[in-house]
Amino acid sequence: MTEILNIAHLNIALKKEPTRLLVKDVAFQLSAGKTTCIVGESGSGKSLTALTVMGLLSQQLLATGQVLFNGVDLTTLNNKEMQSIRGAQIGMIFQEPMTSLNPVLTVGYQIGEVLSAHKGLKGETLALKVGQLLTQVGISADRANSYPDELSGGQRQRVMVAMSIACEPALLIADEPTTALDVTVQAQILTLLDELKNRMQMAMLFITHDFGVVSDIADDVIVMFRGEIVEAGSKEQVLGNPQHPYTKALLDCVPDVAGKKTLKPIDYAWLNQNKVAG
């Protein structure tokens, strides 16, 4: 299996307060053709980790450690070098498709921008490729002339997917890409992402707090709590036979479709007492 990303000893802290770590000694690897889900509550550090890989961490934060992407340490790159990788070799999809798209430009133009910036495509070839990408994500090619507000939420997220895969990236980072969508649309987008990942043999880093989504899409699962990875392993291991008390507690909170389970909120006092993390 080809290793695409290798993160080791990743620490993230506020520059002003370098001793208080927001992300603590995080390490994991991603391989081509595999989907890894990071799950955790808000504030667990899952989005910060993803932002570091994309080189989009806020200026007020400082990341140290190693983020090897295809052998290159991303933390050593300057802005310009990072820009040539971001969008081309690393694709990104965010939660809110409406705020990620520019409302005054057609979606075709916005998809085309990625291709002209990274591949230098223009004119006919560009238009053709944009059409192909739209078709690939299940939107008819003539919607290239539509503006974001003329599309539904699901279609907008499909446009974001088209943009993110335009340059056939080796790594696709999806930060809660379906959280804002209806369940039926969510199911469609998840299937689409899974198909594209298999066809293009991308490594996919999928951030979510929904265990249902995890069990549908993940190969591997990483559980984060208060900035640390508390458990990692294959989906079957982590969901089927969780070892860490936090993972168990988190799974006890998830309502099941059958309605048979008794919901149990996390006992943070117990976790604190037993110093499980943080």
Added chain:
Amino acid sequence: MMIASNNMILEAKHLVKEYKQRSGRFGLGETVIKALDDVSISLKKGSTLAVVGESGSGKSTLARCLLQLHPFNSGEVLFHGQSLGKLDTAALRHARKNLQMVFQDPFASLNPRMRIGDIVGEGLLVHDLGNANERLKKVQEMLERVGLKPEDVSKYPHQFSGGQRQRIGIARALVLEPEVVVCDEPVSALDVSVQAQILLLLKRLQAEMQLSYVFITHDLRVVRHIADEIVVMNKGKIVEQGEVNTIYQSPQQSYTRDLLKAIPGQQ
């Protein structure tokens, strides 16, 4: 399905709500959108009725029409068999004491400039219940009941987490000891761990205070845990309704089946 009306605490009959939207070139045309198209529901005393649907299905419009927060074109809402539309302003205000709402976004639904004590106590003030001391005592009791501290009355909303704010929203709705609470997506903005806490809190309070809930949600996993009956809406119409287990086990309509099939994490 019409069951004897007497144990129905809240009923909606043939609600129709239309929006007019400008369309066509320069917005000269007009399209009528039916947000509610002949919607009838009934809520049994002490039970939870979940209204489920995707965005644009009309479920939030229904919530607002039930509480007379939105005018509607035709139909009526009956509370204890009495039509709310026929009440005058004063009588409607009195009825509203018994009809409260919990909103989705705990960040947007609390006034950032008001202290928690004033937010939760405002209803008591409006309904002129008790003097300042009695009101304060009531607010503090309610805060404890939802898992907050009595001294939180002097704090501001930004000092609380999302889950705590939702508890404040619940305290505000329940301090008037209402009979019916309409919850519009009360847990969809929360983490699963917090979601579980709030769901259990709502269930406990329902038992303690004999509340009847209308629970608006798009999450069919949550529905199974909280609801007794369910109404499935699509494009302003009721597609299917009935007892929760029956609908989950043998959905009759293809739309309901699609919705159930789309729930993630079932294999």
